[in-house]
Amino acid sequence: SAVISQKPSRDICQRGTSLTIQCQVDSQVTMMFWYRQQxxxxxxxxxxxNQGSEATYESGFVIDKFPISRPNLTFSTLTVSNMSPEDSSIYLCSVEVGGGGFYGYTFGSGTRLTVV
Amino acid sequence: AQSVTQLDSHVSVSEGTPVLLRCNYSSSYSPSLFWYVQHPNKGLQLLLKYTSAATLVKGINGFEAEFKKSETSFHLTKPSAHMSDAAEYFCVVSDWNTDKLIFGTGTRLQVFP
Incomplete structure (x- = not known):
């Protein structure tokens, strides 16, 4: 299965600033997912x-607040913009792995963000 | 829409006794179901998954789960709890159309000596 390297593992940020979280996968994947765990x-x-197209956001999340880049099939970034204390959470990336009908999802180790 | 409901937010057991973590699902189609474990300050680890093969699924660390369509359940069990099993457990369903994961609210397992 794929191995994801996510960084930073944690950060403490001032409100109003932005933080970019990176996920590097050791194999090419079509879709990458970004999660928040409050x-x-x-x-x-x-x-x-998805690589080569705009990210698809879930209800309640917007691109201006959480811009995402996906420059290639092994890398993605999530930026948390104009942060407030309510953004304090763990952020995780995930990829779908496997083939031939036998699949699962691998997660990065997470980024623990504290906004002060 | 698909969803999962974890019936217990907290479960406490003594070391060496059986573990039962309950999960019910809602799906219009044959679902793909997962159990993930999250230890404190660590990432998510896949315990096991059901993808319409055998209804009794064996996972890592002695855990297993049984898919019961008639009861729309996918409960996680382990015959004998170990102290290292103390963690947060998530029941998850995969949306068949989008491959998105839908997480349950989690069950915190405590294991007492």
Whole structure:
């Protein structure tokens, strides 16, 4: 299965600033997914990123707040813009892996963001 | 729309006793179901998955889950809990049309000595 390297692992940021989170996959993947996990909560999908096209955002998430880049089949970034304390969460990327009908999803180790 | 419901937000067991984490799903089609585990300050790890093959699915670390269509359930079990099993467990369904994952709210498992 694929291995994802996600960084930074954690950061403390000032409100009003932006943070870019990177995910590098050790194999080519079509779709990459970005999730948010608010404190004590489950995971919520932010957007799906396909290489060569605009990311598709879920209800409640907008491109101006969470711009995503997907320059190639192994890399993606998520930016959290104009941060406020409400953005304090764990952010995770994920890819679908496998083929021949036998598949699953691998997750990065997450970025723990604290906005002060 | 597909969804999963984890019936217990917290489960506490003694070490060596059985574990049961309950999950019910809602799906118009034969679903793909997963259990993931998240240990404190660590990423998500896939425990097991059901993709319309055998209804009893065996996963890592002694966990298994049984897909019961008549009950729309996919409960996670383990015969004997270990201290290292203490973590947050998520039941997840994959949307057949978009491949998006839909997460349950999670069950926190505590294991007492």
């Amino acid at each position: 404190p004590g909560q489950s995971l919520t999908l932010i957007a799906t990123a």
